[in-house]
Amino acid sequence: MLTTKQVSWIKGAVFALALLPLARMVYLTVTGQLVDPLEFITRGTGDWTLYFLSMVLAVTPLRRLSGWNWLVRLRRMLGLYVFFYGFLHFMTFLWFDHFFDFREMWKDVLKRPFITVGFIAFVLLIPLAVTSTNGMIKRLGGKQWQWLHRLVYVIAPLAILHFWWMKAGKHNFAQPILFGGILGSLLLARVYWWLKK
Numbered sequence: 044m045l046t047t048k049q050v051s052w053i054k055g056a057v058f059a060l061a062l063l064p065l066a067r068m069v070y071l072t073v074t075g076q077l078v079d080p081l082e083f084i085t086r087g088t089g090d091w092t093l094y095f096l097s098m099v100l101a102v103t104p105l106r107r108l109s110g111w112n113w114l115v116r117l118r119r120m121l122g123l124y125v126f127f128y129g130f131l132h133f134m135t136f137l138w139f140d141h142f143f144d145f146r147e148m149w150k151d152v153l154k155r156p157f158i159t160v161g162f163i164a165f166v167l168l169i170p171l172a173v174t175s176t177n178g179m180i181k182r183l184g185g186k187q188w189q190w191l192h193r194l195v196y197v198i199a200p201l202a203i204l205h206f207w208w209m210k211a212g213k214h215n216f217a218q219p220i221l222f223g224g225i226l227g228s229l230l231l232a233r234v235y236w237w238l239k240k
């Protein structure tokens with residue numbers, strides 16, 4: 044059993060570590076080490092959105108299997124990092140692909156199905172991020188908050204579909220299959236425990 048202080052240390056370390064991918068992207072860009080910074084940043088932020096989504100969904104199964112209840116104290120922060128990297132990913136697209144021309148962005152979102160799906164996943168992340176504060180949890184009430192946060196069951200498949208569709212153009216399915224398997228098992232574990240209850 045960890046003390047409150049130890050958990051605070053772990054939280055601080057996870058917070059700092061989670062910023063490293065961004066620091067690396069910024070460093071490689073400003074030092075001119077990238078052949079195609081736009082592609083690197085779009086893909087890097089997309090990858091990390093997916094990694095944090097996998098981590099946040101792994102909290103409950105890991106906690107149940109290991110009995111490490113303190114893991115739940117990392118969940119909100121990990122969830123906010125899903126939104127943070129998702130936001131950067133979207134901003135890269137809006138900024139570098141469309142130079143903040145919203146009309147052009149909309150055209151692209153509607154024209155390319157893999158972007159449509161990614162966009163929906165990102166929009167669905169917004170209410171989860173907005174309602175992550177203690178005040179909002181209180182205002183909504185635990186039950187309603189929990190229902191709202193079940194949106195993650197929609198977001199995760201959309202994220203995989205977005206990834207799959209993007210890679211389909213290159214006939215490269217290894218990573219989408221891997222992440223589809225990971226997210227699918229994490230979601231199924233929750234459904235299994237829920238049905239058992």
Ligand code: HEM
Pocket residue numbers: 082085086087088089090092093096129132133136152158161162163164165168198202205206209
């Ligand atoms: C939950 C939301 C999202 C997740 C988890 C996600 C995840 C990803 C992943 C994993 C990649 C592939 C990276 C790689 O090749 O290694 C990617 C690529 C991409 N995503 Fe997203 N994405 C999301 C939302 C969005 C949104 C909102 C947009 C734009 C409106 C978007 C536009 C793109 C584009 C343009 C690419 C790069 C395609 C290319 O390089 O050919 N994504 N995304």
